[in-house]
Amino acid sequence: MIVKSPYLKCGGSNSVSGYLRYIGTRERVELLPGNRPPTRKQEQLITKLVKDFPNSQELDEYSDYATKHTKANASTFITRALEENWAAVQQSEGYMKYIATRPRAERLGDHGLFGDEDGVDLATTMDELDRYTGNVWTHILSLKREDAARLGYDNAKAWMNLLRANRNDIAAAMNIPPNHFRWYAAYHDEGKHPHVHMMAWSTVPDEAYLTREGIRKIKSTLANQIFRQEMLHTYEQKSYSRDELVWEARRAIHRLIQEMARSIYTYPEAEELMQTLSAQLETVKGKKSYGYLPKPVKKTVNEVVDRLEELPVVRECYNQWCALQSEVDSYYHDKTREKKKLSQEKEFRQIKNAVIQEAERIRLGEITFEDADLTGHDEPEQGWGESYACWELRQIIRDESLSLADRDDAVEELERLAERGDAYAQYLMGQLYRDGHLLIPDSQKAKDWFTQASGHGLPEAQYALGKILLSNDPEVREPDEGIRWLKEAAAQGNSWAAYRLGKEYLGGEVVSKDATRATAWLTQSAEAGNQYAQYMLGKLYLTGQGVTHDQTQAMVWFGRSAAQGNQYAQLFLERQNEIRPPSVMLAATRLLYHMSRIFENHSLPQSGAGLHIDRKRRQQLREKRIALGHKPNDHEEEQSQGMTMKGW
Template sequence: MARLIVKSPYIKCGGGNSAGGYMRYIATRERVELIQNDRPPTRKQEQLIAKLVKDFPDAKEMGEYGDYQEHPTKANASAFISQALEENWSDVQKSDGYMKYIATRPRAERLGSHGLFGDKDGVELDKAMAELESYTGNVWTHIISLKREDAERLGYDNARAWRNLLRAHRNDIAAAMNIPPQDFRWYAAFHDEGDHPHVHMMAWSVKPGQAYLSQDGIRQIKSKLTNDIFQQEMLHLYEQKTVSRDQLVREVRQAMRELVQQMRTRICDHPEAERLMQELALQLETVKGKKSYGYLPKKQKALVDEIVDQMEQLPTVAECYEQWWQLQGQVEDFYSEKERHRPPLSRQKEFRQIKNAVIQEAETIRLGKITFEDETLDLRQGDEVDNGKDVSWDFRTLRMDVQDEYSSLAERDDAVESMRELAENGDIHAQYFMGELYRDGPLLPPDWVMARYWFDKAAKQGYVAAQYALGKLYLSDDASVHDPELGIQWLEYAAYNGNHDASYRLGKEYLKGESVRRDTRKAMDHIYTSAQAGNLHAQYLLGKLLLQGKAVERDKEAGIQWLSQAAEQGHSYAQCLLERQSASTAPEVFLAVTRLLHHMANIFQDNSLPQSGTGLTHIDRKRRQELREKRLVHGHKEDDHEEQQYGSWNMTMH
């Protein structure tokens, strides 16, 4: 892959130290005669290379060193030695051994009597060197290189091309170094050697102490030069790869969606992760202050990392992470000098949220919180209105037209407008259906105020499903409809009229104590009523609470009976708790690790779009999270998954 490589060391001038020698070296070094590339390195070269990599370990990251390692020839040894010396000039000039080597090196492609160039033609070497003799600030010695095949193909195998490029971008480089254009000084020389022809650019400010070059500044320089050098080639590459790339991205994202869905619905059986999670919960007892990853002591951070790495061993997690990694690299990256290696999940910055999810679940264990696992089960039952004996023919027909995906959008929109007229004329089923359309879309833009309007109309006519839906809507987090008091009131109405999903939701609300004052007695009454009516979620929750002795006195026999009833209806968590009666870890630990897997699924989904700069639409992660949360909480919360039932319509309004 074609790449531009930019290095930016600097020489600290003053106190008897000058950059003039470096300037003379780069200016007068003649073009090196290319050595036949199959001759072995000399013993002197091998000794010098060993010393260089010992004295300057970063030299091992250079492309020339990689070439030498792959093909240890005299030519590659020469190229590496030259580049390593030049990149470490400030330290090299203090060593007699290195300076002796430099003094005997062949010397640069010349533009006249020397190879130095700058803003103007006709650079005088002695005058340029004199500018640095008494200079006391830092002088940056940028080294910018290409592979030979790229330099020859793109026309950057000569000094004039590099001179024109640097002149065109001198103000960009000055800006990256925080130097005003009028204070910026620079000279450069081109060295045509080996497999990596390169240019040396010395840059400084006339005002010592003014210049400052950060890693971001180096990236800016590289970006500007890369865009210019590779502009036409990049455009051609994008044109060639756009179709295949987009297809590949679609395939990878589809694979991620399938894996995320598997993670969300899977029970996690991972004994080692459970053991570590229990250990973390115990250690958090001794941790004071904020319980988040950034504030934890090193010991606990290491334990969190170990849990994340254990979770990565799960096949679905490992495959999903691999798919995400592929997604990030679909477009050729001209800006990266290093080969991309996928780090462990615990070290991947894009997934730092997972670490806090680990801590959150460990805290849940430590504090003995009551949890609800319904969000991962897809156990909705049946259609809400098909069996209603009072459903009008007009409503049935219009609903079929609205939901007919084979009809055009215009035809379906017309059906929605007819449904609206039916609702305005008092049809409670049409009113409830309009509420659903505004709540869920997609034919109507989501509008929870309008959803509340239509649910309210049907609810006040005694339609129990609307009462339940309205209660959930008021309990959502959206400011336009949020009203916990009314939410609880409408759930109470729905429960009174026989909606046992409403009873279950009320039980959870009274247990959590967030939307209403915590009341364990009321909570258990509602949960028990719902469980007796056959609600499998209530049966599971009741069985789990009895088994754990939370909120109620522990009764293992009764707990197993309720869990068995839920398991018979297909509740997978209930089945797992029954199977794990002899497990060494407590049920809450197993559930915490399973919830962690589901947290990870959501985090993977939020990160499933490529990073900005890939040419694909990028949605800010925070915005995606907000949209996802709205879909979950506005009257259609996934952690309910209760069947919406119908009971008596004769309710006394207060």
């Protein structure tokens, strides 16, 4: 769809009523069959038009004429060139004489004008414009012939209904209150480019103004309506041939996002740039955001993004995104979307700030925990001392092949068992209310059941209670109590509780930062076989944080963790002879994770209709699910496998 929005000045000797009469009464261009050549008069007029108005050579109609010299193409170009340059044309006696003497085709009534109401009085409207002193915009809305025919916009009625339905949106784009908005339009069934001329103005002179953004909004609003059905096909991934590209691209992007999120990369070039950037940030005062950085620092940020784009998974994902975006953009623009370098694509400006944040982490020496995939693995399915009755009910509840009614009955029976004092049944009830698989999520009830089970000395319940009390859910958050229950669980040998305590003392958010205590808790967990604690101890010994620097001891702990499948520990084993800090060696991997989230947020919506939740609200809901114990990717289209960096 093409939208052009020039304007004409009124007042004094300038009158636009002639333009109104012209668009309302001009002939329908004859669709001439065959390849009859243009007349000599047409050729002479085209030569003059191109000389007087060089920009007219940019019109699609001129391209059609230049490609194929026919009488029909000549007539179409002449008409559009005159319309595009009306302000100058009406001052030329020669051009006006040509317009006045053109033959006219049959019309319904005296003219083809329409507006908010039926029965437009041409004389009255022309008189109104003759007395008007403000600017009048002359929008030209054009479709390709094949699109107009396919979508049903090859007649005046369809355009009239469209413009009437969206007149308030057009008024808003022109900064005109709806009650001040005046407009009239006429449909011209032009050769290859049927179009509508729409004159629009405000009843209050000098009130209206139209920016490029306003023109974009008008175009977007109308294109969304015109192409709505085809856009729905794209978003809903129908099996039509033109939508197959969209479907394949979306699947590819999703696959690549998952791969990006769980990939562990060694990329020395990017690591060196990140070290350079972290050093540059030492000299930056104030807000460390891309827009506020000096040019040399911005240059380094861009270089990091350019290096990351060279990674196959990033390059392929970005290529797929560009293809998908081009498919959608084709509904709005005739020009092919220009593919830019990733660092120059405005849609992905967040990547630059992610790079800055990671460089700042390196500069500050912040500790990171590569453990997001442990969610759901830190609570065993079965504990010591579970009664047979509880075990039997748990099997029914977890069996998704059974009917929902049978599983609901098992939950009710489990609750009765919990009320009779069965500690493990109480623990399971807490999980069910926290996770919401068969019960409506209720963090308060989850806390109550975990508390009862913890009172019986069940370490699994004490750990779960500690987690929920440390969550960001305001209904149940009690940090001091959370730490107390974690210590109770750790004292009974729960390695996950000891690991979480180590993290809390390293982070210093709910307890005072204490590297010595953190190391003690991590050591307790690591000696109990916890691979995440073993990995973290390896990092602490490697950096000398909380313990004496000891690379040999670091490699011992990395080895024990890697033996259990920890890929990050394996990375440090393979690069043990390098002298870069751990945060630098993990920089590319961490940035890939951040990029995967950004690509996910910028992929197209799955549906063009229905409930829409904006990105920030979706993130808030996701964080609450995680706080309640859900896996980060619950209810997503696909589950990722292996170790990821979600939750960093």
